[in-house]
Amino acid sequence: MLPVAAGLVTALALAWYFVGPPWYLSQTSTPISHQEEVVLIGLQAVDKGYLPYVGTASVQYGPGTQVAAYWLMHHVTSFSVVGFREAWALFMWAGVSVLFAVFFLAFGYVRGLAASLLSALVYPGLHLLAFQPGRSFDGYFGWDNPLRYVGVIALVLLLPAVVRRSPSWRGAAAGTAIGTLWGLTSYLAQENLAGGAVGALAVGALLLVSGSASWRAVWTALVAVLAGFALIWVPVLAFYAAQGQLVEFLQQYFLFPKAVAAGANDTPWGGFKHTPSPYSRLFFVLPFLLAALALLTVFQVRPLRIARDWSQERVTLLATVLATALLYEGVLLRSDASHLTGTELMVPALVIVTATVLPRLLGVQRRAMVAVAGLALIVASFVLLPHAAYSQAGLRAWAEAPYLDRQHLAAAPPPGQPATLAGERVGPGLDDATLCCQESPESMPDFLRLMEQIHTLVGNRTAYVANFHGQYPGLVYFGADLNPAPISSDPYSSIETERDLTAFLADFRTRVLPQTQAVLTYDVKAPEAQSFLARYPGAHRVTLHYAGQPYYILLR
Amino acid sequence: MQSQSPLTPSDGFSRAAIGDHNAVTTSGVIQRPTRTPPPGRSTRWLDRALRIVNGGPRPFYRAAILSLAVTSVLAVTTAALIRPHGQFPVAQRNMMAGALVTLCLSAVLGLASLAAGRSRPAAWLDRLLAPRERAAIWLALAAWFPFLLLVVYYRAKATFPPPEHYLYFPYDDKRWETAVYLLGVIAPAIWLTTAARVLAVGRCHPRTWRAWCTGLFPRIAVADPGLRADVVRVR
Numbered sequence: 001m002l003p004v005a006a007g008l009v010t011a012l013a014l015a016w017y018f019v020g021p022p023w024y025l026s027q028t029s030t031p032i033s034h035q036e037e038v039v040l041i042g043l044q045a046v047d048k049g050y051l052p053y054v055g056t057a058s059v060q061y062g063p064g065t066q067v068a069a070y071w072l073m074h075h076v077t078s079f080s081v082v083g084f085r086e087a088w089a090l091f092m093w094a095g096v097s098v099l100f101a102v103f104f105l106a107f108g109y110v111r112g113l114a115a116s117l118l119s120a121l122v123y124p125g126l127h128l129l130a131f132q133p134g135r136s137f138d139g140y141f142g143w144d145n146p147l148r149y150v151g152v153i154a155l156v157l158l159l160p161a162v163v164r165r166s167p168s169w170r171g172a173a174a175g176t177a178i179g180t181l182w183g184l185t186s187y188l189a190q191e192n193l194a195g196g197a198v199g200a201l202a203v204g205a206l207l208l209v210s211g212s213a214s215w216r217a218v219w220t221a222l223v224a225v226l227a228g229f230a231l232i233w234v235p236v237l238a239f240y241a242a243q244g245q246l247v248e249f250l251q252q253y254f255l256f257p258k259a260v261a262a263g264a265n266d267t268p269w270g271g272f273k274h275t276p277s278p279y280s281r282l283f284f285v286l287p288f289l290l291a292a293l294a295l296l297t298v299f300q301v302r303p304l305r306i307a308r309d310w311s312q313e314r315v316t317l318l319a320t321v322l323a324t325a326l327l328y329e330g331v332l333l334r335s336d337a338s339h340l341t342g343t344e345l346m347v348p349a350l351v352i353v354t355a356t357v358l359p360r361l362l363g364v365q366r367r368a369m370v371a372v373a374g375l376a377l378i379v380a381s382f383v384l385l386p387h388a389a390y391s392q393a394g395l396r397a398w399a400e401a402p403y404l405d406r407q408h409l410a411a412a413p414p415p416g417q418p419a420t421l422a423g424e425r426v427g428p429g430l431d432d433a434t435l436c437c438q439e440s441p442e443s444m445p446d447f448l449r450l451m452e453q454i455h456t457l458v459g460n461r462t463a464y465v466a467n468f469h470g471q472y473p474g475l476v477y478f479g480a481d482l483n484p485a486p487i488s489s490d491p492y493s494s495i496e497t498e499r500d501l502t503a504f505l506a507d508f509r510t511r512v513l514p515q516t517q518a519v520l521t522y523d524v525k526a527p528e529a530q531s532f533l534a535r536y537p538g539a540h541r542v543t544l545h546y547a548g549q550p551y552y553i554l555l556r
Numbered sequence: 557m558q559s560q561s562p563l564t565p566s567d568g569f570s571r572a573a574i575g576d577h578n579a580v581t582t583s584g585v586i587q588r589p590t591r592t593p594p595p596g597r598s599t600r601w602l603d604r605a606l607r608i609v610n611g612g613p614r615p616f617y618r619a620a621i622l623s624l625a626v627t628s629v630l631a632v633t634t635a636a637l638i639r640p641h642g643q644f645p646v647a648q649r650n651m652m653a654g655a656l657v658t659l660c661l662s663a664v665l666g667l668a669s670l671a672a673g674r675s676r677p678a679a680w681l682d683r684l685l686a687p688r689e690r691a692a693i694w695l696a697l698a699a700w701f702p703f704l705l706l707v708v709y710y711r712a713k714a715t716f717p718p719p720e721h722y723l724y725f726p727y728d729d730k731r732w733e734t735a736v737y738l739l740g741v742i743a744p745a746i747w748l749t750t751a752a753r754v755l756a757v758g759r760c761h762p763r764t765w766r767a768w769c770t771g772l773f774p775r776i777a778v779a780d781p782g783l784r785a786d787v788v789r790v791r
Contacts, residue, residue: 024603205746210754215773263714263729265720272726287737305689306752318745325741332737333730351748495722 006111007104014095014113018120018402019130023089023137024409025082026429032081033438034472036436038493039082040067041474045484046070047079054240054248058489060256063236064187065091065145065250081478082427088141091188092129095146096120098154098181103349104158106316107526111352120349121398122382122390124279124337125344131405133397140338149342151192151325154178156199156323157349159221160315163204163213175221179228187232189258191342195326200225202322206395212310252494259496260333269335277337278386279344285384286328286343293321293354301363317357324350351381390525422451425479440470442547450546456518457542457553461517464508466528468520469547476520484522485516505531519554529554540543602765610759612687614669614692621666625697628659631708636710645715651708688755696751700743706735 037058043066047058052070053063065401067088076090077083099119104112120126129139158178165171182200186193204222207213240249261264268278269283277283297318300307306313324346331339359373382390415429422429426448436447454476464485465473472492477484488507495501509531519532524541532554534538542553608615635651681690710732718727748773757771 166614199582202742202746206749209746211753211756211774214775216775261731261734263718263727263731264720265725266728267726270729287741291741291744294741295748298748299744304685306692306748322742329734329737332733492724496725497724498723499720501723529642553742 001110004105004339007109009099010109010113011100011104011116012097014116014120015093015100018126018138018171019096020093021084021089022406022410024406024412025085025089025137026427027055028085028138028413029135029430029433030138030141031433031435031437031440031444032426032430032471032475033140033142035140036081036084037141037437037472037475038490039069039474040081040478041049041472041484041490041493042066043070043073043079043084044085044474044477044482048483050484050486051240051243051245054252055489056487058252058494062148062187062189063253064184065147065186065189068188078427080425080427082430085141085427088129088145089137090232091145091147095148098124098150099345100145102150102157103155106161106319107349107353108152109115111356115352118351119305119345121395123344123348124389125341125347127340127398128341131401133401134404136405136409143338144341145189146345148189148191149195149345150195151182151189152195152199152326153323153346154185155196155225156183156203156326157316159200159203159225160312160319162208162224163207163221164312166217166224171217172224172464176226176228177229179225180231181228182225183232186229187236190253191330194257195329199322199326202317205392206318207310207315210310211308212315239410252489255494255496266333267335269331271336273462275336278388279337279340282344282347282384283331283335283340286324286347287332290321290325290328293358294318294325296358296361297321300361306399307449314361317353317361320346320353321351327421347381347384351378355381372403391492391508409555420452421455421481422448422449422479425481433454437471439477440547443538446546448480450551451476454480454482454553457555458518458520460554462486462515463518463520464516464528464532466519467523469551471547473520485512487512509535517556520552521554522549522551524552524554532556564598588741598765602762602768603608606761609691609755613690613694616691616698618666618669620694620698620701621662621669623701625659625662625666627701628655628662631655633660633709634705634708635712638709640716647711651711651731673762688759689752692752692755693727695755698746698748699751700747703743705740707732707739710735725742 023118025411039061042053042057042059045055046052047070050057052067053059054195057066059066068091069084072087072090073079073083077086100112100116103115103119106112107115127139129137129141130146131137155178158174160172162175162178165174180198182192186196189397198220204218208215208218237246237249240246256265257393268274269280297314298307299305310318317496324343327342327346330342355374355377358377359370364370364373388394415432418424418426418431426444429447431444434442436442436444440447448451458480460483462485463477463482464487465476465482467473468476474490474492476482486510488504489495491501491504494503505527508528513531516532519529521529523529524533536554538556540555544553546553632652632655635648635655639645639648670741685693710729714729714732716729718729753772754768757768760771762771
């Protein structure tokens with residue numbers, strides 16, 4: 001019990017050090033990213049009373065992430081872009097805490113510590129949103145979040161321990177706990193659902209057919225996991241069923257996973273332009289390594305034969321290979337360095353577990369030889385990484401960054417409170433940033449001036465933002481605190497095909513327009529603007545200016 | 557994984573003596589005393605299957621060769637039938653060429669096997685990998701080959717233009733890559749382990765097909781069905 005408690009304390013301490021508060025996000029003046037803009041419309045819609053995740057509040061990511069972000073922004077941080085970033089930092093902290101805790105629980109103290117440190121310092125999976133060396137806590141807000149993958153990792157790595165304890169009350173309790181975690185993370189992000197289901201079934205099947213566990217143990221463990229999963233999902237589904245929106249909810253939830261599996265959004269490695277990446281070697285070599293490791297795991301030597309009655313170590317290695325393999329499948333579809341993040345969360349664990357288990361499985365018996373072989377495997381794994389990832393300077397920079405960044409950020413004077421509503425929507429510190437938004441040369445004060453004008457003109461009217469210069473409309477809804485029109489879904493994040501767009505526009509003309517009092521666009525020839533002007537010929541047209549170009553507000 | 561006695565009250569079974577051959581099979585199946593079933597078609601097939609299981613790796617090698625040949629023929633058919641209108645895409649042509657080469661290879665291997673007849677393989681091979689392990693590998697391969705048709709099917713489908721016009725995103729049908737990946741990384745471990753278990757249970761001479769099937773899912777975690785199969789016979 002003591003090693004487990006020590007492991008959990010260490011995991012939480014490490015997670016807090018590397019990604020925990022204080023983040024001083026009001027001093028992060030990174031422009032608002034497209035990824036943040038995409039989720040802002042949903043948050044604004046929920047704030048104005050729409051049902052989360054469906055209709056106007058639809059978003060392509062997980063429903064739980066939207067609800068949790070909204071709740072955190074209202075009760076813990078603030079309803080602003082900075083508040084959203086703080087909520088996202090909390091997700092990051094929670095995800096890393098769970099990840100490290102799972103490593104310690106599944107692999108024991110020493111291996112858990114090694115895998116956690118390797119994750120935090122060497123592999124880039126946790127660097128996409130982190131204390132950046134010499135800067136601040138910054139990165140891919142609105143997208144990068146270990147909670148998107150940690151459900152698969154927890155379920156696959158911890159299920160063997162649950163099976164080992166089943167059938168018993170301890171097994172049932174542990175199964176329900178990891179099932180609840182899996183259910184919660186599947187609610188937060190769709191990636192966890194399919195990966196977890198396939199992983200759990202594969203682990204159960206392998207334990208069963210290898211004779212390592214009885215069907216009763218496997219069955220009761222899986223039922224306990226399913227019960228935990230249902231604890232989260234039954235209330236969610238019942239809520240949407242009660243609102244008469246269950247079908248819409250499920251369609252939205254599976255919209256992107258189905259489309260991506262069928263080919264939409266998929267790219268070759270590095271995109272169609274084959275952008276070079278320092279992690280190309282990892283991407284191309286890893287599947288072959290995984291295949292070899294999976295095969296080696298099911299064989300035993302002296303005599304060479306297919307292993308039966310698997311030892312705990314063999315099961316741990318197989319579960320680790322399986323979890324890594326399932327996470328890699330995601331990057332096989334949308335193949336770029338960002339989408340390799342999920343795999344990179346598991347590769348450190350794979351390296352450590354392989355180094356400590358494989359030599360013995362291959363018949364190495366002398367302790368010294370086992371240690372040498374393990375060390376050699378760890379060193380060899382660095383071949384997959386660019387040199388900068390494991391150079392002394394790089395390791396030191398990532399190790400020191402959380403401490404040094406907090407030190408210099410704490411020494412800076414706190415920013416003043418914004419004076420305007422639009423400024424409040426962006427948040428203190430960010431309201432006077434040099435650049436407003438990703439890929440935009442405009443300053444934040446210029447952008448906020450426009451948002452103030454829009455808010456004053458539109459007021460509480462039900463508004464539809466057809467488009468905005470270089471950015472997603474979510475930014476305007478949120479920045480100007482508009483009351484979004486009751487559209488069937490967000491055309492920029494939840495409509496993928498021309499057929500869907502045609503249906504959206506038909507619904508817009510017949511159902512949404514009668515309830516719409518303002519349309520905002522930079523192009524009055526946009527279909528929605530044309531429909532608005534055709535229906536309301538007497539509508540006022542107000543012309544504002546942004547980025548040296550007109551921006552129209554059509555009012556009735 | 558073996559952290560407790562194979563038969564513990566927590567498993568829901570009463571403890572049975574290991575030597576009680578009629579009560580516990582090596583696969584963990586509790587065998588209740590049953591009358592000998594009347595000989596019928598099912599029993600004859602079962603007897604035949606059990607003889608094959610005991611016949612060593614050769615029948616499974618031939619089954620694997622046959623499976624490869626059938627898979628090759630079906631792959632050629634799939635690639636020929638599933639294609640967009642017009643000229644044969646390169647991918648289909650490559651798949652058909654590859655499948656034909658594989659078909660020829662399987663024919664050569666099959667003929668070589670028939671020519672070898674019942675001659676014993678070299679002793680070093682038995683020392684390297686026991687016959688029952690080779691049987692399991694061949695059985696796993698025989699079951700694995702037909703799944704390659706999924707790859708052929710999805711690769712052929714990938715040559716079609718996108719079914720929809722996507723507004724913002726690129727389109728690249730990579731289902732065949734996913735199929736290759738899953739069949740190459742995850743499936744072999746499952747197939748091999750399952751094949752070994754199927755044969756291990758078969759070597760215990762289950763009385764019925766059902767007993768064979770239920771034997772795959774042990775009611776108790778067993779120490780080593782393969783080894784205990786040598787000493788426990790329930791027939």
